[in-house]
Amino acid sequence: MKLYVFLHRLIYLNTNQNSCKPQIIEKVITKKNWKLKNFGLRSPVGFVYNQPSALVSRTDVASVTSWLAPIIWEGTFDATLIDFIYKQQNLTIATTVFALGKYTRFLKDFLESAEQHYFVGFRVHYYLFTDHPEEVPEVKMGENHRLIVRKVPSMNRWQDISMGRMEILEKLIKNELASEADYIFCLDVDAKFYGRWGVESLGRLVGVIHPWYFDAPRDKFTYERRPESQAYIPVEEGDYYFTGAAFGGSLEDVHHLTKTCREQMNIDIANSIEALWHEESHLNKYFLHNKPSKLLSPEYLWRDINAWAAQIKVVRFSHVAKNNAEVRPNA
Amino acid sequence: MVSCLVELQELTVLTKHFCRHNKTPLSPSCPLLPCMHIIIWSTDRLTVGPPMITDTKPKAGIMKVNFFLFFLALTGFSLIGHSVLRVTKDTKPNSEMMKFLQNANTLLLVVAFVSLTGLIFLGYSSTSLRYKEKRFCLKLSYKQPSVVGPDGKVVPVTPWLSPIVWEGTFDPLLIDSIYRQQNITIATTVFALGKYTQFLKDFLESAEQNYFVGFRVHYYLFTDQPEQVPEVKLGEERQLTVLKVPSSNRWQEITLRRMEKLEKLIESRLVNEADYVFSLDVDTKFYGRWGAESLGRLIGVIHPGYYQTAREQFPYERRPESQAFIPYAEGDYYYGGAVIGGLVKDVYEAAKTCREQLDIDAAKSIEAAWQEESHLNKYFLYNKPSKVLSPEYLWQDFKPHTNEVKIIRFSQVIKNYAAVRPNP
Numbered sequence: 111m112k113l114y115v116f117l118h119r120l121i122y123l124n125t126n127q128n129s130c131k132p133q134i135i136e137k138v139i140t141k142k143n144w145k146l147k148n149f150g151l152r153s154p155v156g157f158v159y160n161q162p163s164a165l166v167s168r169t170d171v172a173s174v175t176s177w178l179a180p181i182i183w184e185g186t187f188d189a190t191l192i193d194f195i196y197k198q199q200n201l202t203i204a205t206t207v208f209a210l211g212k213y214t215r216f217l218k219d220f221l222e223s224a225e226q227h228y229f230v231g232f233r234v235h236y237y238l239f240t241d242h243p244e245e246v247p248e249v250k251m252g253e254n255h256r257l258i259v260r261k262v263p264s265m266n267r268w269q270d271i272s273m274g275r276m277e278i279l280e281k282l283i284k285n286e287l288a289s290e291a292d293y294i295f296c297l298d299v300d301a302k303f304y305g306r307w308g309v310e311s312l313g314r315l316v317g318v319i320h321p322w323y324f325d326a327p328r329d330k331f332t333y334e335r336r337p338e339s340q341a342y343i344p345v346e347e348g349d350y351y352f353t354g355a356a357f358g359g360s361l362e363d364v365h366h367l368t369k370t371c372r373e374q375m376n377i378d379i380a381n382s383i384e385a386l387w388h389e390e391s392h393l394n395k396y397f398l399h400n401k402p403s404k405l406l407s408p409e410y411l412w413r414d415i416n417a418w419a420a421q422i423k424v425v426r427f428s429h430v431a432k433n434n435a436e437v438r439p440n441a
Numbered sequence: 442m443v444s445c446l447v448e449l450q451e452l453t454v455l456t457k458h459f460c461r462h463n464k465t466p467l468s469p470s471c472p473l474l475p476c477m478h479i480i481i482w483s484t485d486r487l488t489v490g491p492p493m494i495t496d497t498k499p500k501a502g503i504m505k506v507n508f509f510l511f512f513l514a515l516t517g518f519s520l521i522g523h524s525v526l527r528v529t530k531d532t533k534p535n536s537e538m539m540k541f542l543q544n545a546n547t548l549l550l551v552v553a554f555v556s557l558t559g560l561i562f563l564g565y566s567s568t569s570l571r572y573k574e575k576r577f578c579l580k581l582s583y584k585q586p587s588v589v590g591p592d593g594k595v596v597p598v599t600p601w602l603s604p605i606v607w608e609g610t611f612d613p614l615l616i617d618s619i620y621r622q623q624n625i626t627i628a629t630t631v632f633a634l635g636k637y638t639q640f641l642k643d644f645l646e647s648a649e650q651n652y653f654v655g656f657r658v659h660y661y662l663f664t665d666q667p668e669q670v671p672e673v674k675l676g677e678e679r680q681l682t683v684l685k686v687p688s689s690n691r692w693q694e695i696t697l698r699r700m701e702k703l704e705k706l707i708e709s710r711l712v713n714e715a716d717y718v719f720s721l722d723v724d725t726k727f728y729g730r731w732g733a734e735s736l737g738r739l740i741g742v743i744h745p746g747y748y749q750t751a752r753e754q755f756p757y758e759r760r761p762e763s764q765a766f767i768p769y770a771e772g773d774y775y776y777g778g779a780v781i782g783g784l785v786k787d788v789y790e791a792a793k794t795c796r797e798q799l800d801i802d803a804a805k806s807i808e809a810a811w812q813e814e815s816h817l818n819k820y821f822l823y824n825k826p827s828k829v830l831s832p833e834y835l836w837q838d839f840k841p842h843t844n845e846v847k848i849i850r851f852s853q854v855i856k857n858y859a860a861v862r863p864n865p
Binding site: 173174176177178179180182186187188191192195310401404 | 597598600601602603604606610611612615616619734825828
């Protein structure tokens, strides 16, 4: 008899599972197995074609790249609709931030503004890497938001700190996050949120267009131009100049990105060469040959809250003014 | 979710109650609780729609309801009878009357059991009436997305950030180079029954010139007259498979049966043979490039006649009795039924759902305004395509050109309906 009831319980629950989910098909959860095991949108080395524009490619169209990845500007998406769709998916978004040496002073503003604007209403896990855990400020976290502090060794050169992030990220994703999070974003700490940063930014591989180069021609991009470096990009190639201060995507894709960048940087070290903009140069090389599936406009990493440009209607995340000489461990 | 929790609570209460009762051996109320349980469950499945939907409330067929009520009454009476008669259970049969009552008791138990089985059966067989509609139960109202902006510029991205593919939004060389590295196979299904075989030659020849040139393409051609299939020279790495299917007297039947055939083809063959699949109408022709820019997880094409129409005027199915019903306040675009595409897995889901909804409608003798196109629109409303093709990818020859559509890639040829359709 008990068994009878137990069986009924199972049948009842099973048949009453509500799957009322208007789905958005482009979602990617790493645990799913696709028949298509292809890895992003690979493009061959040395392939030359017209430079795409970040502003407008045709007078009556905008907001997609020439490989049909959306570029997110204010007005291109419907925030309510997107939130609604993604809320069904029970997502966890991991966010890594590095605050070594004197950079811990930026944490308070970063975290407090994030609690106001960053993925509000969704589950967010912050992974904070620092060499001074005692300097991490107390910031009240919203429901569903967690802060995890990890101690890392100090370094003498800010360039090393910046580049070392790739390896730490690679390890973090592989060892821990694979089963815990759906998406990950890696953000710079010397910045602050001023406006909404939400699920419109989610995608398989997401890059942010650098705020100083979104209207520059490709030969003016500050890519690494020495052929000896692994990050070398010839003058006639390049789509956009991406910033190293913010990037993200699904765990699998970001793992591949961080792994590749770390490997390339190690090869450069062995050859005693350091790319012009460190891991940002390697990131740009990666994005050239592994096209991002979504691009975020410079609204998502702006120069300074007081700076202005015609195309930027909303500033969402922006560097804060800082005295480089003062905060960096070395020149 | 809320109703799940309520049910869980109810369940736990019932079970606790039952466990308490079970302390007494051979408790007569033993069967009562699970019986109540089954009754509640089957009632729920058969009659009540989910509370959140205000517009779609399909009810069980009349016959089913009758059976259900009959079984319910039977269970009720036999349980009541059993409770009344249980006093006779443990007494010795020392009179005819007693013996009779005891037999009656057993009989009533058996009847109760049989009718419970009937209820369970009805509950289960009503699955198709209800479970799919639960998918469409969350209502959100938002402004209709536009295809052409107020300044005459075309919109390249939907509000849920799927690209809309127009000429000029993509670089064909770049896109081709990206996808060529992926070694993909694109299956393409086309249906040519009855006199529609006359369109095949143009369709296939123009496809060989324009459709996924340089990629591996496998055409699956469904026809009732394989001997009418013309000889068309196919490019390298392209092949054609002819599949014979039975004919029909009604063109509406032919078109809506496509979903079922697509579903079966994917199940039986495409899961192993292809990466992407497109299902295209045959009475059309290619005039321009149709390439890898159209690939994505789930692809819909905007119908050429409605890309500037307000959502209230879309020819959606507007009768609530149909599974394809969409209320006036909802709708993104009007998608054309002539083109469905995407990853094999996702197109399978779409075809399967549409076919199930079509079957439900058929069981109720209702046919949606535009047959499977109406059902497809319903599916796309709640399962948003990951990429939308502009009307360049589905035009109609008899329409004059417009400013926004700068190039026609695929267009329905002018045809004499009376001459080609088996019925008006």
